Amino acid sequence: xxxxxxxxxxxxxxxxxxxxxxxxxxxxxxxxxxxxxxxxxxxxxxxxxxxxxxxxxxxxxxxxxxxxxxxxxxxxxxxxxxxxxxxxxxxxxxxxxxxxxxxxxxxxxxxxxxxxxxxxxxxxxxxxxxxxxxxxxxxxxxxxxxxxxxxxxxxxxxxxxxxxxxxxxxxxxxxxxxxxxxxxxxxxxxxxxxxxxxxxxxxxxxxxxxxxxxxxxxxxxxxxxxxxxxxxxxxxxxxxxxxxxxxxxxxxxxxxxxxxxxxxxxxxxxxxxxxxxxxxxxxxxxxxxxxxxxxxxxxxxxxxxxxxxxxxxxxxxxxxxxxxxxxxxxxxxxxxxxxxxxxxxxxxxxxxxxxxxxxxxxxxxxxxxxxxxxxxxxxxxxxxxxxxxxxxxxxxxxxxxxxxxxxxxxxxxxxxxxxxxxxxxxxxxxxxxxxxxxxxxxxxxxxxxxxxxxxxxxxxxxxxxxxxxxxxxxxxxxxxxxxxxxxxxxxxxxxxxxxxxxxxxxxxxxxxxxxxxxxxxxxxxxxxxxxxxxxxxxxxxxxxxxxxxxxxxxxxxxxxxxxxxxxxxxxxxxxxxxxxxxxxxxxxxxxxxxxxxxxxxxxxxxxxxxxxxxxxxxxxxxxxxxxxxxxxxxxxxxxxxxxxxxxxxxxxxxxxxxx
Amino acid sequence: xxxxxxxxxxxxxxxxxxxxxxxxxxxxxxxxxxxxxxxxxxxxxxxxxxxxxxxxxxxxxxxxxxxxxxxxxxxxxxxxxxxxxxxxxxxxxxxxxxxxxxxxxxxxxxxxxxxxxxxxxxxxxxxxxxxxxxxxxxxxxxxxxxxxxxxxxxxxxxxxxxxxxxxxxxxxxxxxxx
Numbered sequence: 001x002x003x004x005x006x007x008x009x010x011x012x013x014x015x016x017x018x019x020x021x022x023x024x025x026x027x028x029x030x031x032x033x034x035x036x037x038x039x040x041x042x043x044x045x046x047x048x049x050x051x052x053x054x055x056x057x058x059x060x061x062x063x064x065x066x067x068x069x070x071x072x073x074x075x076x077x078x079x080x081x082x083x084x085x086x087x088x089x090x091x092x093x094x095x096x097x098x099x100x101x102x103x104x105x106x107x108x109x110x111x112x113x114x115x116x117x118x119x120x121x122x123x124x125x126x127x128x129x130x131x132x133x134x135x136x137x138x139x140x141x142x143x144x145x146x147x148x149x150x151x152x153x154x155x156x157x158x159x160x161x162x163x164x165x166x167x168x169x170x171x172x173x174x175x176x177x178x179x180x181x182x183x184x185x186x187x188x189x190x191x192x193x194x195x196x197x198x199x200x201x202x203x204x205x206x207x208x209x210x211x212x213x214x215x216x217x218x219x220x221x222x223x224x225x226x227x228x229x230x231x232x233x234x235x236x237x238x239x240x241x242x243x244x245x246x247x248x249x250x251x252x253x254x255x256x257x258x259x260x261x262x263x264x265x266x267x268x269x270x271x272x273x274x275x276x277x278x279x280x281x282x283x284x285x286x287x288x289x290x291x292x293x294x295x296x297x298x299x300x301x302x303x304x305x306x307x308x309x310x311x312x313x314x315x316x317x318x319x320x321x322x323x324x325x326x327x328x329x330x331x332x333x334x335x336x337x338x339x340x341x342x343x344x345x346x347x348x349x350x351x352x353x354x355x356x357x358x359x360x361x362x363x364x365x366x367x368x369x370x371x372x373x374x375x376x377x378x379x380x381x382x383x384x385x386x387x388x389x390x391x392x393x394x395x396x397x398x399x400x401x402x403x404x405x406x407x408x409x410x411x412x413x414x415x416x417x418x419x420x421x422x423x424x425x426x427x428x429x430x431x432x433x434x435x436x437x438x439x440x441x442x443x444x445x446x447x448x449x450x451x452x453x454x455x456x457x458x459x460x461x462x463x464x465x466x467x468x469x470x471x472x473x474x475x476x477x478x479x480x481x482x483x484x485x486x487x488x489x490x491x492x493x494x495x496x497x498x499x500x501x502x503x504x505x506x507x508x509x510x511x512x513x514x515x516x517x518x519x520x521x522x523x524x525x526x527x528x529x530x531x532x533x534x535x536x537x538x539x540x541x542x543x544x545x546x547x548x549x550x551x552x553x554x555x556x557x558x559x560x561x562x563x564x565x566x567x568x569x570x571x572x573x574x575x576x577x578x579x580x581x582x583x584x585x586x587x588x589x590x591x592x593x594x595x596x597x598x599x600x601x602x603x604x605x606x607x608x609x610x611x612x613x614x615x616x617x618x619x620x621x622x623x624x625x626x627x628x629x630x631x632x633x634x635x636x637x638x639x640x641x642x643x644x645x646x647x648x649x650x651x652x653x654x655x656x657x658x659x
Numbered sequence: 660x661x662x663x664x665x666x667x668x669x670x671x672x673x674x675x676x677x678x679x680x681x682x683x684x685x686x687x688x689x690x691x692x693x694x695x696x697x698x699x700x701x702x703x704x705x706x707x708x709x710x711x712x713x714x715x716x717x718x719x720x721x722x723x724x725x726x727x728x729x730x731x732x733x734x735x736x737x738x739x740x741x742x743x744x745x746x747x748x749x750x751x752x753x754x755x756x757x758x759x760x761x762x763x764x765x766x767x768x769x770x771x772x773x774x775x776x777x778x779x780x781x782x783x784x785x786x787x788x789x790x791x792x793x794x795x796x797x798x799x800x801x802x803x804x805x806x807x808x809x810x811x812x813x814x815x816x817x818x819x820x821x822x823x824x825x826x827x828x829x830x831x832x833x834x835x836x837x
Contacts, residue, residue, distance in 0.1 A: 277668060284672075291679065311683045319676055326669035334661040374678065601763065 003068055006056025007147035010097075013049035013104070014137040016042050020107075020130030024123035028195075036119050039126035040111040046133060047108035054088075054101045057146055061088050067153040070094060070146040076159035076577060078548040086170035087160045092294065092310075093146035095173060099290075100136045102174075102181040103129065106210075110185060117206060124192035125185070132184055135317045143310045162549065162575040162582045168228035172221060176248060179218025180286040183255060185210040187283035190276045191325050194332040199272040204265035207279065209636055211262060215255045216632040222248050223625035231585050236518070236596050236613040238621060241390050246369040247289025253362040254282045257355045259632075264348050268413065270341075271348070273333040274355070280329060284322040285362075291318055292369075346416040350408030357401040364393040402456050402507055405500055406463030410470075424470065428462025443515070453511025460504035468497050495635025499628045506624025512617035520600075522607045532614035534595065535559050541599075541608055549573040551584070554599045554608065558588065570599040570610075594618045701727075701802070701810050702792035706782030709759060709767055715782030721808045724834040725754045726827070728778070729790055729800045731762040732770035737799045740817035741774045747823065748777030753831060757781040760790045760798050803827065805834050 020042035027035025057070070061084045066072045074091045075084055083090075089098040107129040114122055140146070189207045193199045225248070230238040239245060258278040264271045291314045342348040368389045406428060410421035422429075436455035443451065469475070471493065472485040519531045523538040530536070539555040551571040558565045568586035575582070588595045593616040600609025705716040720727070728744060730737040747753050757778035759767040764783050771781070784790055793802065793810075803812040812830055814822060 273665070281668070288675075315676065315679050315683060318679070322672055323669065323676065326672050330662075330666045330669050333665045370675075370678070603763065604765065 002056050003060050003065065003147050003149070006053040006060075007145070009049045009056070010053040010137065010141060010147070013046050013053065013100075014134065014141060016046045016049060017130045017133035017137055020046060021127050021134050022130075023127075024130075025127040028120040028123040028127070031120070033119060036123035039123045039130070042130065043104070043107040043111035043126050046130075047104040050097075050101050050104040053147075054097055057094060057097060058085060058088050061085065064157065066155075066157050067149050067151075068146075069148045069150050072150065072153065072157045074160050075157045076548065077156055078577075079160060079165070080547050082167065082170055083160055083165045086164075089173045089177075090160050090164045090169075093140070093144045095177075096136065096140050096144050097146055098173060099177050099181060100133060100140065102177045103133055103136065103184060105178075106182055106185050107133070110188075110210075114206065121189075121192055121196065121203075121206075124195055125188040128188035128191045129184060132188075132321065135321065139310075139313050139317065143313050159548070159575070159577045162573065162580050163232065165548075166228060166232055168224055168231070172224040172228060174221075175217050175224060176221030179214050179216075179221050179255075180248075180251060180289070182210060182214025182217055183251060183279075183283040183286055185214070186258065186279040187325070190279035191328065193276060194325075194328045197332055197335060199265065199276060199336055201266050201269050204262045204275070208259070208262050208266065211255065211258055211279075211282075212632050212636050215252070215259055216629040216636070218248070218252050218255060219625055219629040219632065222252060223622050223629075227622050230618075231587060232583070236516070236615060238618070241368065243369050244289075244293050246365050247285075247292050250362050250365055250369075251282050251285040251289065253358050253365065254278055254285055257358040257362075258282050260351050260358075261355050264351050268342065268348055271352070272336050273329075276333060276336075277329060278355075280322075280325045284318075284325075285366075287314075287318055287321060290314060342413070343415040345411065345418050347408065347411045347413045349416070350404055350411050353404050354401065354408065357397055357404070361394055361397045361401070364397065365390070368393070399452075399456060402460050402503065405503060406460045409467045409496065409500075410463070425463050425466055428459050428466050431462040432456070432459035447514045450511045450514035454508050457504045457506075457508035457511065460507070461501060464497050464501045464504065468493075491638040492635045495631045495633075495638065497631070498634055499631030502624045502627030502629075502631055504624070505620045505627055509617045509620030509622075509624055512620070513615065516613060516615040516618070518611065518613045520609065520611045522603070523610050524605075524607050527607075529610065529612065531595075531612045533560060534565060534614070536597070536610070536612050538608060538610055541602070544571075546573060548577065549575045552599065552602070554597075554610070556586070556597055556610070558595060566595070568595070568597050570597045572599050572601075589619050591619055591623075592617065697811065697813065698809055701804050701808050702789065704782065704784075704789040704792065706758070706784055706789060709757075709764055709771075709781035709783055713780070715756065715758075715780045717808060720756060720804060721806065723754055723806055724831050725756060725804045726831070727756050727758060727802045727804060729758045729760045729784075729793070729795050729798050729802075730770075731760045731798045732766040737770075737817070738774065740799050740819075741777075743818055743820065743823060744777040745775045752828060755779060758784050758789060760784050760795065761787040801827075803830055803834075 020039055023042075024036050024039030027033070027038070057068075059065075060068045060071050061075055062081070064071065064075060064077045064084070066075075070091065070093050074094070075087050079087065087094070089095045107126060110122070110125055110129070114125075117125070186207050189203070189210070193203055222245075225245070226238045229240070230236065258275065261271050261275045261278055265275050291311065294310055294314060371389075406425065407418070407421050410416075410424060411418070432455045435458040436451055439451045439454060440448075471489060472482045474482050517532045519529050519536075521527075521529045523529065525538060525540045528535055528537040535558070537557045537559070539557055541552050541554045544551050544553050551573045553569050553571045556568050556570065558568065566588040568588055570586040571584035573582050573584055574580075583598050583600075585596060585598045587597070593614060596613040596615060598611040600611060602608050701717055701720070703717050705714055708715050730740075744755065748755055755778050757780070759781055761784070762770075763785075767781065767783070771778075782789070787795075790798075793800075799817055801814040801818055802810055805811050811834065812826070814827070818827065
């Protein structure tokens with residue numbers, strides 16, 4: 001009964017979305033306030049309906065209602081409650097439902113919190129979101145319905161893929177989708193602006209908080225996914241340039257460019273058509289990512305059930321959404337009024353450079369991801385390009401970008417003084433050189449590229465601190481005055497500093513992976529191995545029961561000299577239901593370096609394969625990403641969003657990523 | 660000029676959409692990767708057989724078109740693929756050899772005892788050496804060898820009904836296998 005109600009709510013939501021997609025649009029062009037206002041009520045109704053559908057499916061999972069095919073295929077009574085809930089989005093149908101749920105959440109947020117938008121603009125934004133909703137609701141109802149029943153329910157379900165039964169993965173999709181779908185707001189604003197033919201500073205001010213909030217959610221979502229890959233896959237890798245990972249990374253890159261270019265629109269009333277294009281492209285890349293993941297066009301380790309019929313449906317959706325918005329862009333963009341002029345060496349100029357490098361970076365990722373497809377179309381050999389391609393194309397683009405991130409904030413608007421900025425950054429340069437020389441000495445001149453990466457990160461960190469010190473007038477005026485200035489500095493400035501500092505931390509973490517060490521040995525109980533100055537002793541391996549698995553748990557003592565450093569318990573878990581074994585790594589981190597242990601197979605004589613890694617600075621990758629997202633949230637809390645335009649919207653979006 | 664530039668994004672997207680549409684055509688399977696070893700001699704190998712004291716060696720495979728399947732008990736897609744292999748073997752349509760890739764013999768045996776054994780013989784490739792020589796990315800992978808022992812085709816990932824009926828069986832027929 002509840003399942004049918006959920007199904008019914010979803011169908012109703014489709015009708016509501018159809019009204020939301022049309023009536024406000026007509027109202028906006030006829031200046032009929034009542035018609036425009038339907039958009040808001042529809043968005044809220046849609047959110048309640050899709051929320052109920054989501055709750056109905058979740059209920060079916062929690063009570064293990066195996067008459068629902070989706071539950072049957074992805075759940076099991078013995079599964080812990082957390083994974084019963086996360087199982088809702090651990091499969092194609094459920095994850096699409098989560099997708100539209102997030103979409104309706106964003107639309108309802110626009111309806112509730114952007115009340116001081118001009119009514120016509122709000123109506124058009126909501127209508128565009130309604131159109132996206134219609135497309136995806138049709139897709140779910142016709143090709144991927146999670147509410148289908150079976151008339152012969154078996155006693156128990158088939159369970160969730162054990163690899164997905166992990167807390168990290170339980171929360172990864174909601175954040176990722178909030179990020180993806182959040183960009184639909186920027187997209188809707190861009191399309192609405194094209195329909196109106198007007199883009200100005202106020203527009204940029206309305207769009208920016210939404211973009212920033214989505215960006216924060218996406219940053220956290222991607223970081224969680226990569227962290228999960230790091231600690232579960234057992235090889236110590238954290239990014240694989242897999243098509244699905246790239247599908248989330250591309251919107252992030254363009255979204256980052258969008259955040260920066262919309263600053264220029266807001267402050268200087270220029271770069272408008274470019275910003276509109278970025279807003280369209282960011283969401284389009286989210287859609288293309290969805291297509292790539294669900295259609296089975298590319299091979300990936302993230303195998304979702306793929307189906308060409310679904311692929312064709314999403315392709316049509318892409319044609320309408322992306323093709324439609326870009327066609328609108330082609331006709332309307334040339335008519336938009338250009339704004340202020342600026343010299344190439346200026347704050348605007350540095351933001352343009354940032355945009356160019358990020359877009360080129362995104363283009364290389366795009367090319368690398370779709371290269372197998374393009375090559376195959378020309379009857380070339382089928383191959384995937386993987387690490388070597390991305391290391392040679394993407395990384396060289398990002399090095400100058402990181403250097404530019406340090407300089408950009410030091411330049412003035414309109415016309416900057418590059419030489420002066422570089423002179424003021426002498427401390428950062430000195431810091432980078434000292435770090436580089438120190439590392440080269442420690443590493444005996446090896447790993448030159450990694451040293452370069454860490455030096456660039458040190459430079460950026462130094463530049464961020466210098467920029468802050470200049471703003472508060474540190475050493476130029478009395479300490480008291482500096483503190484007063486530091487307190488009065490707008491939160492947006494702190495947000496920027498934090499995000500850029502997070503980037504520096506992240507880059508250092510990535511670069512330092514070249515220094516990691518590993519050892520793989522076959523050990524008997526009591527056997528030992530050495531790694532990076534640590535003694536690693538396998539004490540014993542016990543069999544312990546879990547809720548829906550049995551585990552072989554190793555007890556491994558790590559000591560350095562005579563001092564015990566840690567006792568770690570890596571496991572191998574066997575899930576009898578799926579006849580599948582997963583590894584559960586054990587990691588000891590001190591914030592600077594990780595000791596990473598994974599338990600491999602045992603042979604007949606009772607010898608265990610133990611893999612141990614020592615990974616310096618690796619935690620900084622995720623710490624850096626969290627600092628970046630934190631910077632975004634600090635910036636979101638800035639007073640600037642409160643005055644005038646988006647007075648109440650700020651509160652809504654500031655809380656959104658914290659969920 | 661401005662107008663033309665503004666048309667670029669949609670033009671670019673249409674080309675991309677064309678590629679996407681093309682890749683959705685029926686029968687397209689991204690799992691099928693060509694091998695650098697196509698039309699080359701299969702790498703030499705001589706492995707202990709999983710059952711009995713015999714050996715499984717390349718020389719023994721020659722003389723008839725043969726299908727070599729790399730599998731492992733720890734591999735989930737292999738379980739997906741297995742019923743298809745059982746059916747093919749039962750129909751007597753193919754001469755199928757297995758190579759247990761990076762798998763413990765007792766696990767391979769348990770796997771085959773549980774799901775059935777479609778193979779004429781299975782070689783134990785404990786350290787994955789032979790897989791490396793063949794250029795195996797991951798299991799399952801399936802190779803078609805002609806009577807002279809040349810590799811003629813490679814399937815990456817689990818075989819499916821379409822790949823078997825449209826490619827594997829026609830190829831064997833063409834090679835004169837059945």
